[in-house]
Amino acid sequence: MARARRAFEAWRHVSAADRGRLLRRLADGIDGRREQLARTEARNAGKPIADARGEMEMVAESFAYYAGAPERLTGKTIPVEGGVDMTFREPLGVCALIVPWNFPLVILSWKLAPALAAGNAAVVKPAELTPLSALALVDIAREAGLPDGLIEVVAGKGSVVGRRLVEHPDVAKVAFTGSTEVGRGIAAGAAQTIKRVTLELGGKSANVVFADADLSAAAAAAPMAVFGNAGQDCCARSRILVERPAVDDFLAAMRDVVRGLRVGDPLDEATQMGPLISAGQRETVAAFVPDDRHVAFRGSAPDGPGFWYPPTVLYPVDRHDRAVAEEIFGPVAAVLPFDTEAEAIALANDTIYGLSGSIWTRDGARALRMARAVEAGTLSVNSNTSVRVGTPFGGMKQSGIGRELGPDALEAYTEVKNVYFSTA
Ligand code: NAD
Numbered sequence: 001m002a003r004a005r006r007a008f009e010a011w012r013h014v015s016a017a018d019r020g021r022l023l024r025r026l027a028d029g030i031d032g033r034r035e036q037l038a039r040t041e042a043r044n045a046g047k048p049i050a051d052a053r054g055e056m057e058m059v060a061e062s063f064a065y066y067a068g069a070p071e072r073l074t075g076k077t078i079p080v081e082g083g084v085d086m087t088f089r090e091p092l093g094v095c096a097l098i099v100p101w102n103f104p105l106v107i108l109s110w111k112l113a114p115a116l117a118a119g120n121a122a123v124v125k126p127a128e129l130t131p132l133s134a135l136a137l138v139d140i141a142r143e144a145g146l147p148d149g150l151i152e153v154v155a156g157k158g159s160v161v162g163r164r165l166v167e168h169p170d171v172a173k174v175a176f177t178g179s180t181e182v183g184r185g186i187a188a189g190a191a192q193t194i195k196r197v198t199l200e201l202g203g204k205s206a207n208v209v210f211a212d213a214d215l216s217a218a219a220a221a222a223p224m225a226v227f228g229n230a231g232q233d234c235c236a237r238s239r240i241l242v243e244r245p246a247v248d249d250f251l252a253a254m255r256d257v258v259r260g261l262r263v264g265d266p267l268d269e270a271t272q273m274g275p276l277i278s279a280g281q282r283e284t285v286a287a288f289v290p291d292d293r294h295v296a297f298r299g300s301a302p303d304g305p306g307f308w309y310p311p312t313v314l315y316p317v318d319r320h321d322r323a324v325a326e327e328i329f330g331p332v333a334a335v336l337p338f339d340t341e342a343e344a345i346a347l348a349n350d351t352i353y354g355l356s357g358s359i360w361t362r363d364g365a366r367a368l369r370m371a372r373a374v375e376a377g378t379l380s381v382n383s384n385t386s387v388r389v390g391t392p393f394g395g396m397k398q399s400g401i402g403r404e405l406g407p408d409a410l411e412a413y414t415e416v417k418n419v420y421f422s423t424a
Pocket residue numbers: 098099100101102103107125126127128156157158159161162163166177178179180182183185186199200201202203233234327329355395399400
């Protein structure tokens with residue numbers, strides 16, 4: 001903390017152009033080590049190497065995007081009587097960045113890039129199971145010429161290291177991604193010293209498919225929107241709501257895709273889904289499906305060592321079943337039929353969460369009505385992708401507070417200062 005604090009005092013006075021230049025060099029450094037970082041991440045988190053490569057591209061892109069930010073962090077002048085009024089976007093200080101194990105480096109980059117661009121220093125707390133890529137990033141930052149102490153990594157337990165950062169008087173802000181349960185404790189802990197907080201928490205997102213949609217496209221895309229990263233994705237569209245007349249065709253098309261998914265060794269180039277992160281996670285996931293009563297179909301999973309769990313689709317299943325109501329964070333999807341647009345909206349919003357979701361229809365007006373009515377921060381229409389470096393990402397309701405990525409993220413790493421200058 002002391003090193004980060006010192007680094008902050010120097011970094012905030014580095015010119016905006018130089019901060020931008022250094023962040024661009026960091027982006028280039030990451031780009032140059034992409035393959036090595038991807039292999040580290042794939043082996044540490046058990047994710048398919050092809051996915052890990054995509055993530056490392058996004059990590060480099062995040063730093064490149066926010067390299068343009070320091071010179072654009074402008075204030076305002078506001079007309080007032082008797083003088084001039086101006087605003088500044090001041091950095092906060094040392095930010096504690098606490099990240100989960102499912103997308104270790106990519107989620108860190110969403111926080112670190114805007115934090116540094118705005119003139120802050122960072123102390124990073126990676127997840128217990130996946131500290132390796134964050135540690136590698138510090139070396140790359142040093143080689144790129146970023147000052148020592150600007151990015152400190154403290155690996156360790158959330159209940160020890162994470163908690164200390166939340167309580168620490170020298171931490172100005174906590175940016176957290178993780179479970180809603182831990183997020184609640186962080187918000188409460190941060191309140192003691194009125195720290196700024198952004199929270200990216202859990203989800204139980206709906207993928208709403210109307211009968212007039214391109215059903216084969218929707219059914220082809222739905223499996224990886226849940227089973228990507230073995231379902232360990234806060235945006236997993238794990239509740240698939242299908243208009244009743246389309247249910248049978250949709251399930252038939254989805255079954256073929258799910259049975260064809262390549263589940264296996266993360267380092268195999270062809271693998272689409274790897275194992276779960278840990279034995280504990282596999283136990284948690286399995287408890288949501290105690291028997292095969294509601295299982296419509298499953299994909300494959302290798303035998304032998306590894307925390308394997310096959311991609312699993314539940315249908316029919318009661319909307320109040322735990323597997324439908326709670327975040328599973330594993331490769332389990334539930335299909336629920338609906339009869340009207342109003343029922344689709346009610347079902348989609350029937351959750352404490354509000355992170356992400358999709359709407360599939362060929363009716364443009366309905367797509368817009370649905371997009372406004374669904375209580376989620378990050379939606380897509382006729383697509384399941386909603387995370388891009390240049391656009392805001394974050395949750396409504398108990399999925400979180402604040403937005404990452406895009407132009408909005410900088411607001412969460414700056415404070416507006418107002419200065420009145422008398423001309424009398
Ligand atoms: P987690 O909440 O258990 O842990 C996240 C991080 O918080 C880890 O680094 C952990 O060590 C730390 N931590 C744990 N207890 C702490 C405490 N008392 N004080 C401070 N820090 C503490 O989450 P996880 O199991 O690593 O990740 C899975 C969860 O993350 C899921 O609920 C998922 O939906 C959520 N998630 C959300 C997003 C998003 O952007 N909204 C993205 C990825 C994951």
